[in-house]
Each structure stands twice: as structure tokens, then as C-alpha cells.
Amino acid sequence: MDMDSMQLFNIVLTGVLRGGLYALMAVGLSLVFGVMNIPNFAHGEFYMLGAYFSYFTYTYFHFGPISSILLAAVGTFILGAIAEKTLFYPLRKRSKKNWIMNTFLLTLGISIVLQNGAKMLWGNTYRGITQYWPGKVSIASFNISNDRIAGFCIAMVTIAIFWLFLNKTTMGRAIRAVSQDETGASIVGVNLNVIHTLTFALSCLLAGLAGAILLSISPAYPFMGVQPLYKSWFVLILVGMGNIGASIYGGLLVGLLETFAYMKFGSGWQDVVSLAIIIMILIFKPRGLFAKKGVKSVSE
Amino acid sequence: MLEISGIDTSYGNLQVLWDVSLNIGEGEIVAVLGPNGSGKTTMLKSIMNLVSVKRGKIMFLGQDITGKPIHELTRLGLAFVPEERHLFPAMTVMENLLLGAYTIRNKKIIKETFNRVFELFPRLAERKKQYAGTMSGGERQMLAIARGIMSNPKMLILDEPSMGLAPQNVLAVFETIKKLSAEKVTVLIVEQNVNTTLTVADRAYVMEQGRIVMEGSSSQLQGDDHIRKMYMGIA
Numbered sequence: 001m002d003m004d005s006m007q008l009f010n011i012v013l014t015g016v017l018r019g020g021l022y023a024l025m026a027v028g029l030s031l032v033f034g035v036m037n038i039p040n041f042a043h044g045e046f047y048m049l050g051a052y053f054s055y056f057t058y059t060y061f062h063f064g065p066i067s068s069i070l071l072a073a074v075g076t077f078i079l080g081a082i083a084e085k086t087l088f089y090p091l092r093k094r095s096k097k098n099w100i101m102n103t104f105l106l107t108l109g110i111s112i113v114l115q116n117g118a119k120m121l122w123g124n125t126y127r128g129i130t131q132y133w134p135g136k137v138s139i140a141s142f143n144i145s146n147d148r149i150a151g152f153c154i155a156m157v158t159i160a161i162f163w164l165f166l167n168k169t170t171m172g173r174a175i176r177a178v179s180q181d182e183t184g185a186s187i188v189g190v191n192l193n194v195i196h197t198l199t200f201a202l203s204c205l206l207a208g209l210a211g212a213i214l215l216s217i218s219p220a221y222p223f224m225g226v227q228p229l230y231k232s233w234f235v236l237i238l239v240g241m242g243n244i245g246a247s248i249y250g251g252l253l254v255g256l257l258e259t260f261a262y263m264k265f266g267s268g269w270q271d272v273v274s275l276a277i278i279i280m281i282l283i284f285k286p287r288g289l290f291a292k293k294g295v296k297s298v299s300e
Numbered sequence: 301m302l303e304i305s306g307i308d309t310s311y312g313n314l315q316v317l318w319d320v321s322l323n324i325g326e327g328e329i330v331a332v333l334g335p336n337g338s339g340k341t342t343m344l345k346s347i348m349n350l351v352s353v354k355r356g357k358i359m360f361l362g363q364d365i366t367g368k369p370i371h372e373l374t375r376l377g378l379a380f381v382p383e384e385r386h387l388f389p390a391m392t393v394m395e396n397l398l399l400g401a402y403t404i405r406n407k408k409i410i411k412e413t414f415n416r417v418f419e420l421f422p423r424l425a426e427r428k429k430q431y432a433g434t435m436s437g438g439e440r441q442m443l444a445i446a447r448g449i450m451s452n453p454k455m456l457i458l459d460e461p462s463m464g465l466a467p468q469n470v471l472a473v474f475e476t477i478k479k480l481s482a483e484k485v486t487v488l489i490v491e492q493n494v495n496t497t498l499t500v501a502d503r504a505y506v507m508e509q510g511r512i513v514m515e516g517s518s519s520q521l522q523g524d525d526h527i528r529k530m531y532m533g534i535a
């Protein structure tokens with residue numbers, strides 16, 4: 001390979017590996033917005049909690065990598081369910097007026113409480129591990145750590161299972177039904193309370209899983225959720241709000257854009273360049289790249 | 301089977317229903333007629349708890365269902381086909397129908413109901429893979445009724461099923477209602493299409509300004525002066 005195609009290959013490889021995890025985060029964020037109309041600004045904190053979960057299970061309780069990651073998923077699922085039942089459910093019962101604004105503020109509050117709670121409990125230090133799976137793989141003279149490859153594979157398998165769940169099971173179909181027509185769903189007998197709790201918990205599970213997978217690359221830290229939160233919002237705004245399938249492509253795309261900007265312009269530029277490109281795309285497609293008719297946009 | 305006694309319903313401070321009572325026996329086809337804005341839809345929504353009633357009681361199969369969550373009503377055997385349809389636009393005909401059978405766990409019953417529905421609406425059978433959001437108004441109405449039937453209801457509640465339909469589709473809708481009735485499904489129907497409705501219904505109620513002002517058998521109402529003048533355009 002010549003220099004240019006080498007570099008291109010490197011960009012694509014790194015971009016896809018990074019993008020796979022953005023996709024995982026973005027799918028969860030999109031799910032909660034599409035089904036519950038909640039712009040979740042605490043999504044990053046469930047990513048953070050996932051990282052802590054797997055850190056403690058891995059280093060203190062000596063679980064294997066897979067069990068640590070799975071336990072983080074189960075843990076964030078349960079925490080998500082509790083958050084929905086104790087915070088969003090009572091709010092929904094009281095009033096659906098200004099719902100988006102109120103839940104936005106509520107998630108912001110949850111985010112601050114969780115960040116500072118983590119700081120209080122576990123301190124302001126980085127808690128990481130060196131590796132889940134020691135070793136590297138060489139692909140065309142690039143060395144990639146096993147953890148990055150495994151992380152990408154787990155993310156893709158999770159997304160595939162999640163896609164099958166949404167499309168092929170009764171429960172998954174009910175979740176999509178609620179996102180398309182809430183009244184229609186309750187008319188056919190769907191219990192909205194169950195679906196809302198399940199949806200929020202699943203979304204937290206996806207975020208927690210991402211945090212756990214990346215533990216050896218980005219260590220657990222109380223404020224680690226901010227960056228991935230913004231990245232997932234870039235994805236959602238880019239592809240159109242509440243469009244779950246498109247969030248997968250969007251995640252990969254943002255990963256590629258960032259890697260491209262990082263490698264061409266140096267670190268510090270990745271957010272500037274990728275955001276500039278996203279803004280330009282939105283000028284031409286204000287409802288997002290894959291906006292569907294009848295699907296909510298940012299402006300609504 | 302369904303017994304509404306003296307309900308009042310309001311939207312905020314605006315009271316829409318005043319002391320409404322209505323009775324439907326098993327296997328009957330009962331119509332509710334009345335001008336636009338008289339409260340017919342509000343009455344159906346009161347039954348389904350889509351709006352909450354202020355006063356009065358609603359019984360279904362001997363059980364008090366006032367204020368019961370709507371998803372539980374479906375399990376009791378009530379199916380509601382709303383005026384606004386509330387289909388799932390980004391899902392196929394097949395998926396919409398499957399969701400109609402959401403409360404049924406027995407796969408064999410679901411399959412039988414599919415056959416029954418496709419027999420009633422051959423057009424839907426041809427379009428299993430089409431997205432509901434891309435269908436014509438008439439097809440969407442068929443799908444909404446079909447989705448209601450998929451739950452194997454004891455009682456079907458229809459809000460203006462013929463609204464916006466071409467004449468041959470209107471006919472198909474009324475044929476379907478007759479067939480369902482022959483299969484022992486009780487039907488409560490709200491309609492503007494008074495002539496045709498009175499030919500299929502056993503009995504009818506007339507609602508004006510949120511109150512029931514008249515009730516009787518279809519033949520009684522067909523002969524009534526007020527009805528003939530106001531609703532059938534016969535002087």
C-alpha cells in the first residue's frame with residue numbers, strides 16, 4: 001500500500017472502531033427520545049456508572065472481562081429502571097405539560113447528582129485497568145489492541161441483538177408502537193408504564209455497556225460521561241431525532257469524521273471539524289440526514 | 301353488556317357530556333347519531349378512559365370499568381376504532397395487525413383471526429408488507445377496523461368508520477359490521493351517515509349538545525319527523 005491508502009485505511013479502521021461505540025450510545029439516547037420524548041442529558045452518567053461497575057467487579061471481585069461487562073449492563077439496567085419509576089413516572093402522572101422542557105431539566109439534575117455522587121463515593125481519581133484481553137492484532141502493519149477489537153465486536157453484536165429484539169419480538173414491537181402512536185399502542189392493550197420503564201432501563205443498559213467495554217481505554221472517572229453524551233447528541237442531531245436505525249450509521253459516521261479530522265488536522269481539531277461538517281449537513285437537511293416523515297425533529 | 305349510567309364529562313372547565321346514559325345488550329348493533337360537536341366522540345372516549353368522567357358509572361360485562369386504564373379494557377374484550385385511527389405509520393399492515401392481537405398469547409388463535417380478517421378485507425391481504433403511513437384513507441380505515449378485530453373482541457366500538465370513504469368502501473364497512481354481528485360481536489357505532497346506519501343498526505340513540513335526546517329502534521327513528529328533517533334531509 002502507498003502512503004495515502006495506508007492513511008485512509010488507518011482512518012477507516014480507527015473511525016469504525018470508535019464509531020461503533022458512539023452508535024451504541026446513540027441508539028440508547030435515540031430510543032428514549034423516540035419512545036418517551038425525553039432528551040436525556042444524563043445518558044453519559046449511565047456510561048460512567050457502567051465503567052465503575054465493571055471496574056469494581058473486575059478489579060475487586062475478580063470477575064472475568066465478559067462477566068464484568070455483563071454485570072455492568074445488568075447494573076445500569078436496574079438503575080435505569082429505578083430512575084424511571086421514581087423520577088419520570090411520577091412526573092408523567094402529574095402533568096405532561098412542557099414535558100420535553102421538564103424532563104430536560106430533570107435529566108440535567110440527575111446528571112449533576114450522579115457526577116457529584118460518584119465524586120463523593122469514589123473520589124476525583126481515574127480508576128482504570130490496563131487490559132481486559134492482553135495482546136494486539138496486526139492488520140496491514142497497524143497494531144490494534146485486542147480490547148478495541150473486542151469492544152467493537154461486543155458493540156455490534158449488542159446492536160444486532162437489540163435490532164432483532166425491536167423488530168421480531170412482541171415486546172420490541174410494542175416499544176416501537178409506543179414511539180409511533182402512544183394512544184394507538186394503549187388501544188391495542190400495551191401498558192405504557194411497563195414500556196416506558198423497560199425503554200429507559202434498556203437505554204441505560206446500552207450506555208452502561210459502552211462504558212464497561214471502554215474501561216481499559218478510558219478509565220472510570222466521575223465526569224467521564226460528558227464527552228460521550230455530546231458525541232451521541234451530535235449523532236442524533238445529524239441523523240434525525242428518534243430514528244433508532246439511523247443512529248447506528250450516524251455513530252459510525254461521526255466516528256469516521258472525528259478520526260479523519262484528528263489525523264488531518266491534529267488533536268484538538270476533531271470536534272471543531274466534525275461539528276463544522278455536521279452543521280453544514282444540517283443547513284441542507286435541517287431535519288437530519290435520514291429524517292423520516294412523521295418522525296420528530298430537533299426543532300419540534 | 302355495556303351500561304353507561306348518568307355520566308358527565310368535561311375538558312377542563314368545559315362540560316361536554318351531561319347525564320348521558322346508554323345500554324347495549326349482547327349481540328346488538330347500537331348506533332349513536334348526532335350533529336358534529338355534540339359529544340359522540342367524547343362519550344366513546346369516556347368509555348375507553350381516554351378522557352376521565354366527572355360523575356356517573358360505566359359497567360362492562362357486570363364489572364365497573366369507570367376509570368380503568370385503557371390497556372386493561374382491551375383485555376376485557378373491548379376494541380376501540382377511533383376517529384383518528386391511531387395506526388402505527390412506520391409499520392407494515394402485518395405488524396399493525398399483529399399489534400392488534402397484542403393481548404392474545406395463543407398463536408393458533410392469532411392465526412385464525414388473521415384468516416378471518418383477510419377474508420373480511422382481501423385488500424389488506426394483498427398489502428401485508430405495505431407501510432400503514434403510505435396507505436390511502438380508505439385502506440387505513442379498513443386497517444384500523446381490522447386491527448380492532450385482531451383482539452377478538454366481545455364488543456367493537458367504532459367512531460365514524462365511514463368518514464372520508466368512497467361509496468363502495470362505505471358499503472364494505474357496513475357489510476363488515478353485519479358480518480361481525482353475525483359472529484356474535486356486539487357493535488357500538490357512531491356515524492354521520494344516518495340512512496345507512498339505521499339500516500344495519502338494531503337501535504339508536506340521538507345525542508345533541510351533550511345530552512341523549514332520543515332513543516329507539518331503527519325503524520322507530522326512521523319514521524320520526526325530527527330525525528327525517530334533521531338527519532336524513534327529508535322534509
Ligand SMILES: Nc1ncnc2c1ncn2[C@@H]1O[C@H](COP(=O)(O)OP(=O)(O)O)[C@@H](O)[C@H]1O
Nearest residue numbers: 311314316334335336337338339340341342343
Ligand atoms: N380535547 C378537547 N379539548 C377541549 N374540547 C374538546 C376536546 N375534544 C372535543 N372538544 C369539544 O367537545 C365537544 C364535543 O366534541 P366531540 O365529542 O368530538 O363531538 P362529536 O364527536 O359529536 O363531533 C365539542 O364542542 C368540541 O369542541
Ligand SMILES: [Mg+2]
Nearest residue numbers: 340341342383
Ligand atoms: Mg366525533
